[in-house]
Amino acid sequence: MFSNWLYLHPYKKKQVFMKRIFNFSAGPATLPLEVLTEARDEFLDFQGSGMSIIEMSHRGGIFQKVHDESMARLRAVAAIPERFDILYMTGGASTQFALIPMNLARKGGKAGYINTGVWSKKAIEQAKILGVDFVEVASSKDQNHNYIPSPINVPAGLDYVHMTSNNTIYGTQFRTLPNPGDSKLVVDMSSDFLSRPIDWSHIGMAYAGLQKNAGPSGLTVVIIDREYYEREKEETPSMFRYSTFAKEQSLYNTPPTFQIYMFGLVLKWIEKQGGLTAVDAANEKKAKLIYDVIDAHPDFYLGHARKEDRSLMNVTWNLAKQELTDDFLKGTKAASMDGLKGHRSVGGLRASIYNAMPLEGCQALADYMKDFLKKNG
Amino acid sequence: MFSNWLYLHPYKKKQVFMKRIFNFSAGPATLPLEVLTEARDEFLDFQGSGMSIIEMSHRGGIFQKVHDESMARLRAVAAIPERFDILYMTGGASTQFALIPMNLARKGGKAGYINTGVWSKKAIEQAKILGVDFVEVASSKDQNHNYIPSPINVPAGLDYVHMTSNNTIYGTQFRTLPNPGDSKLVVDMSSDFLSRPIDWSHIGMAYAGLQKNAGPSGLTVVIIDREYYEREKEETPSMFRYSTFAKEQSLYNTPPTFQIYMFGLVLKWIEKQGGLTAVDAANEKKAKLIYDVIDAHPDFYLGHARKEDRSLMNVTWNLAKQELTDDFLKGTKAASMDGLKGHRSVGGLRASIYNAMPLEGCQALADYMKDFLKKNG
Numbered sequence: 001m002f003s004n005w006l007y008l009h010p011y012k013k014k015q016v017f018m019k020r021i022f023n024f025s026a027g028p029a030t031l032p033l034e035v036l037t038e039a040r041d042e043f044l045d046f047q048g049s050g051m052s053i054i055e056m057s058h059r060g061g062i063f064q065k066v067h068d069e070s071m072a073r074l075r076a077v078a079a080i081p082e083r084f085d086i087l088y089m090t091g092g093a094s095t096q097f098a099l100i101p102m103n104l105a106r107k108g109g110k111a112g113y114i115n116t117g118v119w120s121k122k123a124i125e126q127a128k129i130l131g132v133d134f135v136e137v138a139s140s141k142d143q144n145h146n147y148i149p150s151p152i153n154v155p156a157g158l159d160y161v162h163m164t165s166n167n168t169i170y171g172t173q174f175r176t177l178p179n180p181g182d183s184k185l186v187v188d189m190s191s192d193f194l195s196r197p198i199d200w201s202h203i204g205m206a207y208a209g210l211q212k213n214a215g216p217s218g219l220t221v222v223i224i225d226r227e228y229y230e231r232e233k234e235e236t237p238s239m240f241r242y243s244t245f246a247k248e249q250s251l252y253n254t255p256p257t258f259q260i261y262m263f264g265l266v267l268k269w270i271e272k273q274g275g276l277t278a279v280d281a282a283n284e285k286k287a288k289l290i291y292d293v294i295d296a297h298p299d300f301y302l303g304h305a306r307k308e309d310r311s312l313m314n315v316t317w318n319l320a321k322q323e324l325t326d327d328f329l330k331g332t333k334a335a336s337m338d339g340l341k342g343h344r345s346v347g348g349l350r351a352s353i354y355n356a357m358p359l360e361g362c363q364a365l366a367d368y369m370k371d372f373l374k375k376n377g
Numbered sequence: 378m379f380s381n382w383l384y385l386h387p388y389k390k391k392q393v394f395m396k397r398i399f400n401f402s403a404g405p406a407t408l409p410l411e412v413l414t415e416a417r418d419e420f421l422d423f424q425g426s427g428m429s430i431i432e433m434s435h436r437g438g439i440f441q442k443v444h445d446e447s448m449a450r451l452r453a454v455a456a457i458p459e460r461f462d463i464l465y466m467t468g469g470a471s472t473q474f475a476l477i478p479m480n481l482a483r484k485g486g487k488a489g490y491i492n493t494g495v496w497s498k499k500a501i502e503q504a505k506i507l508g509v510d511f512v513e514v515a516s517s518k519d520q521n522h523n524y525i526p527s528p529i530n531v532p533a534g535l536d537y538v539h540m541t542s543n544n545t546i547y548g549t550q551f552r553t554l555p556n557p558g559d560s561k562l563v564v565d566m567s568s569d570f571l572s573r574p575i576d577w578s579h580i581g582m583a584y585a586g587l588q589k590n591a592g593p594s595g596l597t598v599v600i601i602d603r604e605y606y607e608r609e610k611e612e613t614p615s616m617f618r619y620s621t622f623a624k625e626q627s628l629y630n631t632p633p634t635f636q637i638y639m640f641g642l643v644l645k646w647i648e649k650q651g652g653l654t655a656v657d658a659a660n661e662k663k664a665k666l667i668y669d670v671i672d673a674h675p676d677f678y679l680g681h682a683r684k685e686d687r688s689l690m691n692v693t694w695n696l697a698k699q700e701l702t703d704d705f706l707k708g709t710k711a712a713s714m715d716g717l718k719g720h721r722s723v724g725g726l727r728a729s730i731y732n733a734m735p736l737e738g739c740q741a742l743a744d745y746m747k748d749f750l751k752k753n754g
């Protein structure tokens with residue numbers, strides 16, 4: 001990534017100034033420049049078809065290939081075992097919060113929820129609205145969710161155990177998945193999907209919107225164990241059943257074709273990086289640059305999350321001198337950085353450094369932080 | 378639209394051959410070249426922000442403006458009265474088929490459905506699954522849906538009357554909306570949305586996916602009378618209630634930002650054409666080019682829909698010599714046309730000529746049809 005350049009405009013036939021900044025937005029978020037460039041270049045004529053990918057029938061051969069290849073590539077990249085189906089849905093995690101109890105809770109059964117903050121709570125609320133019986137198996141509420149509860153004791157016989165693997169707001173992340181006992185985990189991976197290898201052994205279902213690590217907003221990827229379909233209820237409408245998507249390879253109705261295409265490009269890019277192990281190593285290196293500055297100056301920069309539960313995706317911190325926060329943000333804009341304001345529940349600052357944020361972006365932020373400290377420490 | 382050109386590639390720094398064909402696909406469908414070009418040109422750097430529109434936070438100022446402007450522009454272009462809210466949802470018409478009975482049917486009430494073929498039937502099926510009481514107020518099933526039932530007698534006291542304004546498969550279209558008596562119409566406008574001015578007087582709700590006349594697939598526009606929200610039920614999850622979207626200007630969770638942006642560009646393009654009256658006139662002229670060839674040669678080309686109920690969006694016909702259909706299609710490909718194969722329920726041929734299909738495309742097809750007849754008649 002380079003922050004700006006001259007672009008020879010195709011039909012204006014003159015050089016146009018274009019810039020790129022380091023975008024630390026929590027999502028929708030920065031995407032690989034290579035992926036954006038490829039999409040731009042073939043936007044009017046996809047593979048010599050004379051049509052844009054977004055103008056094509058989802059039942060035509062060209063799109064079908066893009067669709068099937070993206071699913072095959074996801075299965076390979078994330079090493080998804082055969083027992084799972086890959087589904088392309090819409091409506092984001094918020095819709096899954098309802099679909100999970102509707103489809104996975106058994107009549108007379110009980111579900112489990114791990115509460116690590118806002119997103120977990122939203123999931124719990126929908127189970128309540130639907131009248132599903134559940135138990136909160138663990139919570140980090142007592143300390144404004146600045147840690148990951150561990151170990152977790154899960155009672156026997158639960159229909160599923162729902163959890164959020166990474167919390168964007170507090171900057172916490174399960175570094176390993178907890179053991180759900182005789183049940184299986186249903187994991188909201190929205191904000192760390194495809195950022196590291198996934199251990200599928202305890203997972204019954206995983207889901208994520210694309211808009212952090214994997215593409216534009218507007219597509220929800222669901223990876224679900226086929227054994228769950230038998231729990232579906234007669235009175236559930238077709239579009240709210242996982243089996244509907246499974247039966248028709250997610251082409252029961254018109255899917256968001258642009259997102260599926262972009263997801264395929266991002267998956268290719270992940271392969272080129274060396275797969276999820278390489279991506280994880282890069283993410284660790286990136287996060288360390290920023291956490292190291294925080295840790296070196298604990299009287300000036302106050303990290304929110306407990307060290308051992310820190311997220312590699314979202315770094316959250318406050319300034320000891322809170323009154324300097326606006327100055328800090330103003331300076332980042334001048335230095336071609338954006339999206340660093342913290343979520344209102346935590347305040348302060350947040351750097352979202354998903355897969356596509358280059359090392360140079362994290363380095364630029366770390367340098368800026370050191371510089372800011374020198375001027376204001 | 379021109380069918381191909383040399384494109385000065387921005388970083389390969391050489392001329393690249395690009396082509397554009399006439400794409401008669403039923404949807405996702407052809408989009409205005411101007412819109413595609415604008416989107417391409419600002420794909421890496423939106424309005425000097427240094428970010429792509431698809432990388433931006435949906436809660437940031439830049440996207441917020443795109444979002445709000447698109448809603449305001451839709452209200453102006455379609456002359457939507459104040460009593461309606463505009464909602465941006467996902468999941469397509471298929472999801473609405475479930476949400477409508479869930480949210481609009483009253484306990485102990487009865488809904489009405491007009492059955493003009495496949496899409497109406499799919500809507501009816503979801504009402505059945507949900508156990509909603511309904512009556513089929515009219516049907517064109519007796520003649521493979523080649524006509525629009527009229528006049529329609531609607532019993533008093535229905536919760537709503539559901540109808541499909543244009544049927545892509547049979548090529549039929551309500552040229553004016555029917556009178557629903559003391560009820561209101563809920564209109565699936567998926568395939569003729571924004572193709573002509575809309576008379577809102579009998580409408581309680583209208584909805585449409587973008588992917589025919591209005592943009593890429595992945596966004597469902599819902600235009601709903603606010604009075605319906607009071608019918609919502611306690612046990613309905615948040616994402617399945619219209620009021621959730623209304624309360625938060627459709628930003629309750631992350632929306633498909635790319636589609637909203639593209640929809641805004643298409644609305645601007647519609648304004649530039651002269652608005653819906655001008656678009657309607659253009660559509661009438663375009664359709665006439667093809668229907669005239671069919672009508673001039675009724676022994677060779679067999680139109681499917683009854684003349685007075687013909688769609689301006691989807692022209693459907695068969696060849697009297699059915700065995701020539703493959704030859705006909707092969708020839709269209711050679712002439713840079715695509716997407717003309719009929720739906721399996723009707724067979725034969727179908728030309729989808731939504732707003733963005735230029736007059737030249739319809740002229741090219743009409744010329745081809747005359748030529749094909751000369752060779753094979």
